[in-house]
Amino acid sequence: MRILGIETSCDETGVAIYDEDRGLIANQLYTQIALHADYGGVVPELASRDHIRKTAPLIQAALREAGLTAADIDGIAYTCGPGLVGALLVGSTIARALAYAWNVPAVGIHHMEGHLLAPMLEENAPHFPFIALLVSGGHTQLVRVDGVGQYRVLGESIDDAAGEAFDKTAKLLGLDYPGGAALSRLAQQGQPNRFTFPRPMTDRPGLDFSFSGLKTFAANTIHQAIEQEGELSEQTKADIAHAFQQAVVDTLAIKCRRALQESGLKRLVIAGGVSANQQLRRTLAELMTQLKGEVFYPQPQFCTDNGAMIAYTGFLRLKQGEHSPLEIEVKPRWPM
Numbered sequence: 134m135r136i137l138g139i140e141t142s143c144d145e146t147g148v149a150i151y152d153e154d155r156g157l158i159a160n161q162l163y164t165q166i167a168l169h170a171d172y173g174g175v176v177p178e179l180a181s182r183d184h185i186r187k188t189a190p191l192i193q194a195a196l197r198e199a200g201l202t203a204a205d206i207d208g209i210a211y212t213c214g215p216g217l218v219g220a221l222l223v224g225s226t227i228a229r230a231l232a233y234a235w236n237v238p239a240v241g242i243h244h245m246e247g248h249l250l251a252p253m254l255e256e257n258a259p260h261f262p263f264i265a266l267l268v269s270g271g272h273t274q275l276v277r278v279d280g281v282g283q284y285r286v287l288g289e290s291i292d293d294a295a296g297e298a299f300d301k302t303a304k305l306l307g308l309d310y311p312g313g314a315a316l317s318r319l320a321q322q323g324q325p326n327r328f329t330f331p332r333p334m335t336d337r338p339g340l341d342f343s344f345s346g347l348k349t350f351a352a353n354t355i356h357q358a359i360e361q362e363g364e365l366s367e368q369t370k371a372d373i374a375h376a377f378q379q380a381v382v383d384t385l386a387i388k389c390r391r392a393l394q395e396s397g398l399k400r401l402v403i404a405g406g407v408s409a410n411q412q413l414r415r416t417l418a419e420l421m422t423q424l425k426g427e428v429f430y431p432q433p434q435f436c437t438d439n440g441a442m443i444a445y446t447g448f449l450r451l452k453q454g455e456h457s458p459l460e461i462e463v464k465p466r467w468p469m
């Protein structure tokens with residue numbers, strides 16, 4: 134079975150081919166980051182238009198990369214939510230139209246399920262059941278995963294997602310959008326203990342998160358530093374970045390520990406754009422050593438949005454005999 138996967142939920146056009154016997158045999162990605170950078174965030178209309186320009190050529194490139202033709206494809210998987218409605222419609226329409234033309238089944242995939250299962254593309258793949266920490270620009274969730282399609286959300290952010298908090302704080306520090314990765318590079322130059330940020334919602338029971346207060350705390354810290362220094366020095370920026378990142382990472386780690394202890398599970402998966410964060414990886418690796426468990430994550434290129442995770446999730450779903458009807462339905466908001 135060979136499945137073509139198409140991801141267009143936000144600002145990345147991802148196309149990949151997953152082969153049941155050989156694994157991932159093609160992976161193409163086009164990122165629109167430069168297109169949106171001047172606007173300080175993703176402009177939905179521009180995103181849709183760019184997906185229209187890029188998706189079909191990327192499908193052609195993926196087939197070429199795998200040395201295949203359309204006749205070799207047995208099914209198509211596409212992201213049908215959550216995400217930007219126009220962007221989702223582009224990928225879904227192209228996927229559905231190709232499936233009709235090629236006479237193969239197609240299946241709509243939940244974007245976060247793709248992120249959740251992305252670590253299973255790796256050689257050292259986790260076995261079910263496990264706890265997954267999903268940390269992206271749009272979501273922060275702790276999920277108990279018992280099998281494909283067996284997901285229970287244990288906790289989630291009641292306001293900003295972790296990636297969103299990274300991006301907003303990065304913007305306050307004058308970094309380009311999306312500034313999560315740049316903030317974390319800046320944090321490496323920061324001195325520990327100059328500033329201390331709160332660890333929101335860790336002093337009460339439960340597994341929910343709240344990150345919008347950290348952005349406000351960062352804004353106030355910057356404001357006070359400007360009053361004292363006149364202008365923010367590079368060192369102060371780095372110190373603030375360090376303190377902010379430490380607070381997010383500690384908060385995530387505290388809730389992961391809690392979820393693992395409450396469930397008795399020993400396997401932790403981290404996925405989504407923020408799982409590329411090295412400080413988070415180090416901290417969770419230490420946590421899992423303490424708990425005598427194991428942590429799994431996707432390789433960096435599959436932490437952020439990509440077609441591979443959609444092709445793989447689609448393969449699992451189609452293999453189970455699932456497929457979606459011909460009428461195209463996208464779900465911009467779609468709980469897991």
Ligand code: KG4
Pocket residue numbers: 143268269270271272295296297299300311312313314317405406407408409410411436437438
């Ligand atoms: O999963 P993703 O590509 O897209 C969504 O589905 O949202 O995640 C993108 C998010 C952005 O907020 C970005 O700033 C953040 O992941 N991100 C990071 C790092 N790399 C990407 N945040 C912190 N540290 C990083 N190294």
Ligand code: ZN
Pocket residue numbers: 244248269270405406437438
């Ligand atoms: Zn994503």
